[in-house]
Amino acid sequence: MSLLASLPSPGDLVELPFMRTSLIELTLLGVAGGLLGAWIVLRRLAFFAHAVGTATFPGLVIADATGFSATLAGLAVALGYAGGVERAGRAGRDPGDVATALALVVALALGVVLASDVFESGAAVDRLLFGTALGLDDADLWVAAGAATLALAATVLLGRAWTATGFDAPGASAVGVPVRTGDLLLLGLIAITAVAALPAVGALLVASLFVVPAATARLLSRSVSRLLIVSVAVAVVQGAVGLYVSLWLDVPPGPAVAVVGSSLYAVVAFGTAVLRSRPAPNIVEAT
Amino acid sequence: MTPADRDGTPAVPPRPSVAVAGLALSYGGGSPVLDGVDLSLPAGSSLCVLGPNGGGKTTLFRALTGELTPLRGTVYVDGRPAYLAQTERTRLDFPVSALDVALMGSLANGRWWLPPRRADRAAALAALERVGLESRSDIRFGELSGGQRQRVLLARALVQEARVLLLDEPLAGVDPASGERIEALFRELRDEGRTLLVSTHDVDSARAFDRVLCLNHSQIAFGDPATALTRDALERTYGDEIVVLDDDGSGGPVRAVTVQHHHH
Numbered sequence: 001m002s003l004l005a006s007l008p009s010p011g012d013l014v015e016l017p018f019m020r021t022s023l024i025e026l027t028l029l030g031v032a033g034g035l036l037g038a039w040i041v042l043r044r045l046a047f048f049a050h051a052v053g054t055a056t057f058p059g060l061v062i063a064d065a066t067g068f069s070a071t072l073a074g075l076a077v078a079l080g081y082a083g084g085v086e087r088a089g090r091a092g093r094d095p096g097d098v099a100t101a102l103a104l105v106v107a108l109a110l111g112v113v114l115a116s117d118v119f120e121s122g123a124a125v126d127r128l129l130f131g132t133a134l135g136l137d138d139a140d141l142w143v144a145a146g147a148a149t150l151a152l153a154a155t156v157l158l159g160r161a162w163t164a165t166g167f168d169a170p171g172a173s174a175v176g177v178p179v180r181t182g183d184l185l186l187l188g189l190i191a192i193t194a195v196a197a198l199p200a201v202g203a204l205l206v207a208s209l210f211v212v213p214a215a216t217a218r219l220l221s222r223s224v225s226r227l228l229i230v231s232v233a234v235a236v237v238q239g240a241v242g243l244y245v246s247l248w249l250d251v252p253p254g255p256a257v258a259v260v261g262s263s264l265y266a267v268v269a270f271g272t273a274v275l276r277s278r279p280a281p282n283i284v285e286a287t
Numbered sequence: 288m289t290p291a292d293r294d295g296t297p298a299v300p301p302r303p304s305v306a307v308a309g310l311a312l313s314y315g316g317g318s319p320v321l322d323g324v325d326l327s328l329p330a331g332s333s334l335c336v337l338g339p340n341g342g343g344k345t346t347l348f349r350a351l352t353g354e355l356t357p358l359r360g361t362v363y364v365d366g367r368p369a370y371l372a373q374t375e376r377t378r379l380d381f382p383v384s385a386l387d388v389a390l391m392g393s394l395a396n397g398r399w400w401l402p403p404r405r406a407d408r409a410a411a412l413a414a415l416e417r418v419g420l421e422s423r424s425d426i427r428f429g430e431l432s433g434g435q436r437q438r439v440l441l442a443r444a445l446v447q448e449a450r451v452l453l454l455d456e457p458l459a460g461v462d463p464a465s466g467e468r469i470e471a472l473f474r475e476l477r478d479e480g481r482t483l484l485v486s487t488h489d490v491d492s493a494r495a496f497d498r499v500l501c502l503n504h505s506q507i508a509f510g511d512p513a514t515a516l517t518r519d520a521l522e523r524t525y526g527d528e529i530v531v532l533d534d535d536g537s538g539g540p541v542r543a544v545t546v547q548h549h550h551h
Contacts, residue, residue, distance in 0.1 A: 042381065157400040164391045164399075167428075168377040171440070174352040174370035175394045175447055222427060223382050 008247050013240065019247060021141065022133040025200050026239030026253065028144035029209055032151040032193045034232030037214030039155075039186060041231075042224070043166045046211045048085060048187070051100045053194040053206025055081045057111035060128045060203060065119035071143055074198050078191035086184050111203075131202035131254035133246055140199045147196035154189055155228060158182055163224050201254035208258035213238060216265045219272050238264060303363070304330040304482040305351065305451055310360035312343070312350050319358055321346050323505045328482050328498065330365065330450070333473070335493040335512070336486040338502035339525055339545075344486040347502065348453045351484070365482070367395060368451040369444030373459060374436035379429035385439045386424040389414050392446025407446070414442035418472060434465025441472060452476065454485045458492075470495075490521065490529075490543050516540045 013019045040049050056074040063073035081103070115125045161182045164172035173179045194206045201209055217230035242257030249256070310324040321343035328334055336344050349355040350362055352370050369392075392414070393407035403411075415421050418438035420431075428436060437457050444452050458466045473483055485496070493499045494512050501507040501515070501524040508520040518541045521529050525545050532542040 160391075160394060160402070161399045163381075163383065163387075164394055166378060167381045167383055167388065167391070168372055170349070170352065170354065170372055171370050171377070171443070172391065172394070173354050174368060174453070175391060175443075176367055176397060177394050177399055218382075221382055223384070223387075227382060 006248065008244070010244060012247060013244060018134055018136070019243065021136050022200065022243055022253060023240060025136050025141055025144050026243055026257070027236050028141065028148045029193075029197050029200060030213070030235035030237075030239045031148040031232055032144065033197065033209035034213050034217075034235030035151040035155045035228055036186075036190055036193055037210040037212075037235065038217065038224070038228045038231040039162055039166075040190065040210050041214040041218050042227070043162070043186065045186075045190065046207065046215075047097065047100050049190050049194065049210045050207040051104050051107075052078050052081050052191050053198070053203050054104050055107045056195060056198060057107050057128060057203040058114055060198065061111045061114045061119065061124070064124050064128065065114075070198065071139075071195060074195040075192065078195050079188060082187040082191040086187050108204075126252070127202070128198075129202045129204045129254075130252040131198070131200045131205065133200070133243060133253045136199055143196045144200075147193045150189060151193060154185065158185060159224070159228075162186060201257060202252065205254035205258050208254065208261055209235060209239075212258070212261035212265055216261070216268050219265075219268050234261075234264065302365070303327045304332070304365045305334075305484070306361075306363040307347075307351075308361050310347075310350065310362060311358040312346050312355055313358045314355075316358070319504075321502065321504060324360070324500075324502070325506065326498075326500060326509050328484075330482055331477055331480040332497040333477055333483040333485065335496035335499045336484060336502065337488075337490060337493060337499060337524060338486075339528055342524070343502045343504055345455060348455065348484070348486070351451070351453055364451050366450045367447070368453050369447050369449035371437070371440040371444060371452065371454045371457060373456045374433060374440065375460065376455075377428070377436075377440075381428065383428050384425050385415060385420055385428060385431065385435075385442075386411055388428050388439050389424075389442040389446055392443040392448075395447040395449075410446050411442070414445040415439070417445060418442045419468070432462070432465065433459075434461040434469060437461060437465075437469055438472070441469070441476075450480070451482045452484070454483065456487060457485060458487065458489070488545055490516070490545055513540055516543075518543075 013023050040046055056077045059073040059077035060070050062068070063070045112125065161177045164175065164177050165179050165182055169179055190210070197206050197209050213235035214231040216234050217227050221227035221230055238257055238261040242260040243253055245260060246253040246256035305326070305328040307324050307326050311319040311322045313319045324347060336347065338344050346355065348370060350357060351364050351368055389411035390403050390407060393403055393410065412421065412424065415424050418441050420435060420438055420442065423431065423435065428439060431439065457469060461469065477483055493516060496512060498510060499512040499515050500509045501520050503524045507524045508515045518531055518534055521531070521541065521543050528545045529543050530546055532544065534541045
């Protein structure tokens with residue numbers, strides 16, 4: 001009952017200045033994450049997107065303790081990680097699930113050790129891992145706006161090449177699509193957008209912005225263009241609802257957005273499964 | 288065949304459509320996975336590429352598309368070849384329609400950053416009509432039958448205006464009726480002057496081609512199927528996977544099938 005009684009007014013999201021900033025931030029990230037998420041899901045890069053976010057964690061801990069720019073530190077680690085994955089892929093050695101999982105564990109452990117024993121900045125760990133709705137500033141908004149603009153421009157210019165590559169890479173390469181350049185740009189953009197998302201959702205839950213909305217949209221889309229549109233719509237809505245839940249329950253926005261997005265996925269997955277299992281009407285084959 | 292001039296001086300032979308000389312290929316600069324390939328194909332001819340799994344068929348195709356740089360030797364292909372992977376190797380869950388796939392051929396114009404033009408769309412629809420799939424243009428690629436998917440990839444090659452087509456096991460998993468339709472399309476494409484390179488496991492089908500190439504990490508044989516498919520060549524190509532059906536003992540061409548050994 002007390003939870004319901006403390007239900008905030010949805011208007012608070014726009015009226016409270018720090019909430020307004022967070023709402024703009026999550027909307028911009030929704031555009032960037034929704035668009036890139038569609039490509040991530042189509043290209044099966046979900047685990048990479050998760051890993052690239054988490055890999056930044058030790059870098060963020062060092063930046064936080066030394067007063068260095070968290071954006072630059074995150075960017076250095078994320079682009080370094082993306083470059084390593086691309087190099088391995090070009091040499092014909094897919095880093096594979098095991099290597100990615102190891103990188104995740106090492107990054108998380110290193111970050112925690114650095115935070116608790118070297119810099120003794122334990123209080124910052126929550127914020128770095130799960131994000132914050134408070135303390136976002138104009139610089140964060142500009143970075144998110146930059147990521148959204150880049151994602152939109154890349155989707156318009158590279159969408160055909162990314163689709164052809166994802167469908168059939170050797171065939172696309174033979175047609176003349178710049179497969180390797182396209183892949184490198186996609187990995188780089190995911191890294192940049194993951195860093196842009198760090199202040200709001202944190203290193204551990206970056207994938208909730210990238211993967212979850214696009215996975216939901218995938219259930220509802222039969223074309224790439226529709227997948228892109230639905231994915232952005234889901235990402236923006238889950239951002240706003242997640243922020244509202246975060247205000248209501250006083251939890252960081254990262255987990256709130258993740259829970260809202262995953263619940264939406266579960267509902268849509270259940271709904272489409274029920275619809276599909278209903279007996280189809282009798283259709284006489286015409287050909 | 289170019290006729291000789293009236294006064295008896297031989298005409299200049301036409302430039303080959305595909306020419307490979309002394310070719311060796313490796314991945315990442317290691318030891319060669321395929322060596323000693325020499326072949327030349329005139330425009331409008333067909334080549335059957337035989338060999339065991341891992342024998343170098345797909346590797347050769349990757350060199351012809353330019354994806355793989357030769358370790359040694361030279362590769363010439365007339366224009367940009369089309370590559371048709373086994374359709375099981377494409378992403379069958381991808382949200383693209385038959386028309387979307389055919390339209391991918393228009394990326395060959397080099398302007399991949401622009402949306403397809405009206406003329407591209409018309410060319411894609413015309414290509415789908417040519418392969419008999421105009422009524423299925425909106426169907427998702429993964430929902431088509433194996434034979435229909437192969438025809439959509441052929442439509443993509445037509446939109447690409449490729450003069451050389453590389454096909455990886457185009458008839459694997461295709462029902463016989465679709466297979467006949469696809470083979471009829473192959474003959475049409477060849478009659479238009481296009482060159483077809485087809486990799487297959489089906490030794491018996493090699494007879495229908497103008498030339499045959501046997502690969503097993505190196506070139507075992509190249510030439511007219513009537514003379515190149517000897518028992519010795521097939522045994523060196525396939526090892527114990529080959530079963531010779533009839534052999535007159537002359538050392539000439541034989542009939543044979545390959546069997547896949549499953550190791551448990």
